[in-house]
Amino acid sequence: MYAYDELDRTLINERVSEFRDQVKRRLSGELTEDEFKMLRLQNGVYLQLHAYMFRVAIPYGTLSSKQLRALARVGRRYDRGYGHFTTRQNIQFNWIKLAELPDALADLAEVGIHAMQTSGNNMRNVTSDQWAGVAPGEVEDPRIWSEILRQHTTLHPEFSFLPRKFKIAITASEHDRAAIKVHDIGLRLYKNAEGETGFEVLVGGGLGRTPFIGKTIKPFVHGRDILSYVEAILRVYNQYGRRDNIYKARIKILVHELGIEKFAREVDEEWKQMGDVGLTLDHSVIEEVRSRFSYPAYEKLPHMPDELKQAAHDPLFERWRGNSVFPHKVQGYSIVTISLKPVGAPPGDATSDQMDAVADLADRYSFGEIRVGHEQNLCLPHVAKRDLPQLWKALDRIGLATPNVNLVTDIIACPGLDYCSLANARSIPIAQELTRRFANHDTAELIGRLHINISGCINACGHHHVGHIGILGVEKNGEEFYQITIGGRADEGAQMGTLIGPAIPYAEVADVIEDIVEAYLALRDRPEELFVDAVKRLGVEPFKERVYATR
Amino acid sequence: MTSPLQQKIKITGPSMVTANRTWDGVVIYRTAQQGWSANLSDAAIVRTSDEARTLLGEATADDVGAIGPYIAPVELKDGGEIKPGNLREHIRSEGLTIDLLPVPA
Numbered sequence: 343m344y345a346y347d348e349l350d351r352t353l354i355n356e357r358v359s360e361f362r363d364q365v366k367r368r369l370s371g372e373l374t375e376d377e378f379k380m381l382r383l384q385n386g387v388y389l390q391l392h393a394y395m396f397r398v399a400i401p402y403g404t405l406s407s408k409q410l411r412a413l414a415r416v417g418r419r420y421d422r423g424y425g426h427f428t429t430r431q432n433i434q435f436n437w438i439k440l441a442e443l444p445d446a447l448a449d450l451a452e453v454g455i456h457a458m459q460t461s462g463n464n465m466r467n468v469t470s471d472q473w474a475g476v477a478p479g480e481v482e483d484p485r486i487w488s489e490i491l492r493q494h495t496t497l498h499p500e501f502s503f504l505p506r507k508f509k510i511a512i513t514a515s516e517h518d519r520a521a522i523k524v525h526d527i528g529l530r531l532y533k534n535a536e537g538e539t540g541f542e543v544l545v546g547g548g549l550g551r552t553p554f555i556g557k558t559i560k561p562f563v564h565g566r567d568i569l570s571y572v573e574a575i576l577r578v579y580n581q582y583g584r585r586d587n588i589y590k591a592r593i594k595i596l597v598h599e600l601g602i603e604k605f606a607r608e609v610d611e612e613w614k615q616m617g618d619v620g621l622t623l624d625h626s627v628i629e630e631v632r633s634r635f636s637y638p639a640y641e642k643l644p645h646m647p648d649e650l651k652q653a654a655h656d657p658l659f660e661r662w663r664g665n666s667v668f669p670h671k672v673q674g675y676s677i678v679t680i681s682l683k684p685v686g687a688p689p690g691d692a693t694s695d696q697m698d699a700v701a702d703l704a705d706r707y708s709f710g711e712i713r714v715g716h717e718q719n720l721c722l723p724h725v726a727k728r729d730l731p732q733l734w735k736a737l738d739r740i741g742l743a744t745p746n747v748n749l750v751t752d753i754i755a756c757p758g759l760d761y762c763s764l765a766n767a768r769s770i771p772i773a774q775e776l777t778r779r780f781a782n783h784d785t786a787e788l789i790g791r792l793h794i795n796i797s798g799c800i801n802a803c804g805h806h807h808v809g810h811i812g813i814l815g816v817e818k819n820g821e822e823f824y825q826i827t828i829g830g831r832a833d834e835g836a837q838m839g840t841l842i843g844p845a846i847p848y849a850e851v852a853d854v855i856e857d858i859v860e861a862y863l864a865l866r867d868r869p870e871e872l873f874v875d876a877v878k879r880l881g882v883e884p885f886k887e888r889v890y891a892t893r
Numbered sequence: 894m895t896s897p898l899q900q901k902i903k904i905t906g907p908s909m910v911t912a913n914r915t916w917d918g919v920v921i922y923r924t925a926q927q928g929w930s931a932n933l934s935d936a937a938i939v940r941t942s943d944e945a946r947t948l949l950g951e952a953t954a955d956d957v958g959a960i961g962p963y964i965a966p967v968e969l970k971d972g973g974e975i976k977p978g979n980l981r982e983h984i985r986s987e988g989l990t991i992d993l994l995p996v997p998a
Binding site: 368369370371374375389390391392393394437438439440441686687688759760761768770771774820822 | 913915916917918919920956957960961979980981984985988989990991992
């Protein structure tokens with residue numbers, strides 16, 4: 343966990359007071375909606391179909407049990423008893439009242455949580471690997487660098503009015519769990535041949551209306567230079583990024599139009615001209631931030647404790663362990679993913695009661711720490727293997743032991759037309775129906791790793807482009823239709839999926855996905871060949887034929 | 894930002910003006926009595942573009958009470974019952990099409 347200092351606490355509290363005054367002036371009519379809109383957006387407050395939506399940042403996906411309880415309390419006291427974890431390590435509350443928002447913010451500020459820069463044309467929540475600090479083989483904890491960037495960019499005047507929103511993700515593992523290649527800037531932490539820690543810097547990735555995979559702009563930037571280099575990128579973007587057309591304003595468009603080589607030259611030139619502007623990170627600064635992250639006092643535990651051997655006789659436990667429990671860098675410990683995708687439930691939603699229960703379990707079994715991943719699941723990062731059987735039983739009691747992590751029912755979905763004012767079509771009912779169709783765990787395991795991502799509009803909050811199967815809702819003559827792509831992926835081998843054919847109506851989506859999965863099962867050359875690999879080998883044609891031959 | 898009143902208004906059937914209530918965000922409908930109601934059945938119905946423009950103008954003038962007013966289609970059933978004219982308005986009027994809370998496994 344990262345320990346906030348007095349400066350952080352003062353900043354957050356001042357922000358609450360400021361917003362309380364702004365809300366008061368809005369409700370009295372002193373501020374018009376036109377004047378107030380930017381102020382509310384800077385505090386994560388959107389207007390959606392039914393109500394205001396309040397988006398709260400979970401920096402680099404790390405939460406303490408105390409913080410999760412505060413989120414549960416906000417859900418219970420100011421909303422309808424639940425929240426929605428998003429694809430960018432945020433949580434959204436869907437039914438919040440503007441008049442009560444300052445109180446909700448004040449409650450969150452008590453535990454160091456805020457909603458700054460969760461909206462607007464600024465630097466958004468810097469995201470990271472939900473396994474940061476505990477993943478085996480990781481170079482070092484990427485959250486240290488996320489935090490340095492967070493501190494530098496929070497309320498930074500130069501980055502508060504960018505041409506468009508700006509998102510950074512960081513990973514320090516070979517396997518990318520942070521989807522860095524589909525961010526405005528993606529940072530991959532590694533050690534070079536000299537043993538120095540630095541970053542491969544990617545730029546211009548993104549989804550939405552015009553999807554691009556990020557391109558490497560600099561193969562290695564030393565850690566001490568990362569702030570100045572990121573700032574140089576942002577300065578070039580601020581100068582040349584388009585402000586006349588919202589659809590062409592993201593940095594990915596600028597990179598695409600200039601070409602990565604020219605864009606890189608511009609950034610290098612800016613970097614050189616900046617000179618020493620005090621952004622070179624002293625070793626002591628990095629160590630100061632590092633020292634504020636505390637790690638558990640792990641015990642020396644056996645690799646295979648007796649409790650685990652005994653529980654192995656229970657096939658249901660073994661199924662969950664095989665699916666949701668992952669290796670930890672410390673012997674005797676595990677990382678546990680908590681699926682927020684029970685059959686029939688909205689993906690990524692958790693009730694306040696479930697949040698409280700997970701917070702209690704984190705206190706009991708994970709040194710009080712919880713993580714949030716971009717796949718809309720939670721994670722307990724420090725679970726002793728001997729505690730796994732008890733943890734599993736406790737999770738099962740609150741409906742959070744579904745063993746479907748990375749399987750066909752572990753669906754990423756945006757809120758869609760049920761909530762969102764931008765959406766053209768519903769996402770959640772499609773996800774719910776698919777989880778029912780594939781509810782049989784034996785079938786899901788037979789299918790293997792398969793990520794379905796659903797977005798209710800082209801803005802792609804459900805990351806449909808990079809789903810192994812992507813589903814995009816569109817509107818045609820007042821009816822909901824869905825485009826299907828296959829072969830996308832969001833990891834280190836990130837690529838966009840390929841459209842298989844004309845959009846299909848709402849009622850046929852689940853049937854079509856079943857057809858695609860059946861085709862895969864028939865066509866894969868061995869059980870170990872993953873869906874996404876089969877698509878790569880075969881192309882989309884066999885799947886297209888299966889879907890459209892009879893439609 | 895272009896004011897809704899400056900945008901071209903063209904309606905093709907019976908319509909109403911809807912918005913969200915400023916203090917709590919609740920969905921509201923402009924009434925014929927120049928007020929707001931949370932019930933669609935209270936909505937003032939307009940049938941021409943001029944009527945729609947006038948109703949939207951009144952609604953927009955109430956910047957303190959309502960946020961984001963716009964014109965939306967309705968269906969008029971036999972007996973005068975007002976129904977939402979598209980899926981978006983159906984969801985705003987009737988609520989989510991899904992279970993509100995997560996379902997335990």
